[in-house]
Amino acid sequence: QQPVQSPQAVILREGEDAVINCSSSKALYSVHWYRQKHGEAPVFLMILLKGGEQKGHDKISASFNEKKQQSSLYLTASQLSYSGTYFCGTESNSGGSNYKLTFGKGTLLTVNP
Amino acid sequence: DGGITQSPKYLFRKEGQNVTLSCEQNLNHDAMYWYRQDPGQGLRLIYYSQIVNDFQKGDIAEGYSVSREKKESFPLTVTSAQKNPTAFYLCATSRDSTWGANVLTFGAGSRLTVL
Numbered sequence: 001q002q003p004v005q006s007p008q009a010v011i012l013r014e015g016e017d018a019v020i021n022c023s024s025s026k027a028l029y030s031v032h033w034y035r036q037k038h039g040e041a042p043v044f045l046m047i048l049l050k051g052g053e054q055k056g057h058d059k060i061s062a063s064f065n066e067k068k069q070q071s072s073l074y075l076t077a078s079q080l081s082y083s084g085t086y087f088c089g090t091e092s093n094s095g096g097s098n099y100k101l102t103f104g105k106g107t108l109l110t111v112n113p
Numbered sequence: 114d115g116g117i118t119q120s121p122k123y124l125f126r127k128e129g130q131n132v133t134l135s136c137e138q139n140l141n142h143d144a145m146y147w148y149r150q151d152p153g154q155g156l157r158l159i160y161y162s163q164i165v166n167d168f169q170k171g172d173i174a175e176g177y178s179v180s181r182e183k184k185e186s187f188p189l190t191v192t193s194a195q196k197n198p199t200a201f202y203l204c205a206t207s208r209d210s211t212w213g214a215n216v217l218t219f220g221a222g223s224r225l226t227v228l
Contacts, residue, residue, distance in 0.1 A: 002155060032216070032217070034217070040221070041203060041219035041220060041221050041222055042156070042219050044216050044217060044218070047216060087155060087156060089156075089217075091215070100158060100161070101158070101215060101217065102158070102172070103155045103156040104155055105153060105154060105155040106153075106155050
């Protein structure tokens with residue numbers, strides 16, 4: 001089952017903040033965040049492991065609430081270069097030895113001057 | 114430079130034809146994956162392989178086949194049994210596939226259009 005991302009799309013002016021949410025119906029081991037610019041391949045942003053940690057670099061950070069099976073991506077003081085589609089990918093505690101990363105449908109972020 | 118090469122970038126196919134998409138990597142990564150991307154659907158896993166000569170079905174494997182004869186190569190065949198093959202196909206690798214260590218590196222993708 002795909003994790004659910006919200007909102008589906010968001011439009012910002014440069015310098016504004018945004019939050020993108022990702023929730024799952026399954027218990028999660030980890031959450032990944034990727035960004036895909038139009039016509040390009042997705043690029044890894046960060047991975048959060050269970051334990052409720054928060055990570056970040058530059059002005060993009062993320063949190064992971066294992067109990068709520070949710071993760072949020074925070075973009076502060078947005079720049080034009082932040083535009084793109086953001087995907088969360090989840091790794092669930094489904095047991096077994098086979099690994100599967102399941103992606104949400106994505107959130108389209110547009111940053112305007 | 115290390116990376117993932119997908120070919121062809123664009124491919125047109127007539128209905129009823131099989132087509133094979135190539136994915137080659139020189140990152141020395143153990144795990145390789147094929148994802149399909151459709152507008153508004155995100156990335157859906159077709160097949161993945163953790164080691165040579167072994168692969169597992171993903172969420173939408175019907176109508177597709179793969180092989181992993183070499184560590185560097187993971188070709189995907191879209192067969193005539195795939196009912197709606199027009200899509201953007203992404204190949205990805207990860208250093209390994211253990212829990213929490215599977216950061217994906219993606220290729221540039223192949224866009225398949227069925228006429």
